[in-house]
Amino acid sequence: MFALSSSLNYQLYLPGTDMRKSFDGLCGLVLGELGHSPLDGSVYIFINKARNKVKLLHWQSGGFVLYYKRLEGGTFELPKYDASVGVLQLDYTQLVMLIDGVAITNIARRKRYEKAC
Template sequence: MFNLNDSMRYWLYSFPTDMRKGFYTLSGLVTDQMGQDVRSGDVFIFLNRHCTSLKALHMEHGGFVIYYLKLEKGNFSLPSFDENGKVHPFSWQKLMLMVQGIETEKCKYKKRWKGS
């Protein structure tokens, strides 16, 4: 229980989200706006307008979990988005860099083998 890791799929909602939204309203955004299945086990990430708060919605065994992080100083750096979609695949590594305050656009990724 209460487990996020690099084997999960992450989706970032590209529009600002009201952080007063709870389980059911965020689930509605996932279904209606993102076109995803909230019960898939994927993690759905939402940010507020000023990028100072982050909510991650995840379905675990037994029910929904919301992870909520509110920064006291600074803000989260967003990756670049294309103009087309409302949902963007996101990686565990990018999420960890964003939470730690490291700008993902300035990171240089070295070649690594990725198994299928």
């Protein structure tokens, strides 16, 4: 089943990515640039330099799933970040807002109940 949920870990790769890369090329970025395993169950998010295309790479049982969105107008707004870090941790809400075009820089989160594990 194709599904993204709040239970997954989302990693935004910050340098602009060549969108000609597919499964193997994006896995190479995850391994070589981030030092992570693309098989760890995280969803890796790649945005091109023009910020009008996004790809999400996710390992599910048996293989990779690649989600791809191209904007016909406008750009994806990235959160503010330190240029020295190569990846930002996002939560599901931030991912959805990024994909939907909502600025995630000045959003204040209200306290919510979280079940203690």
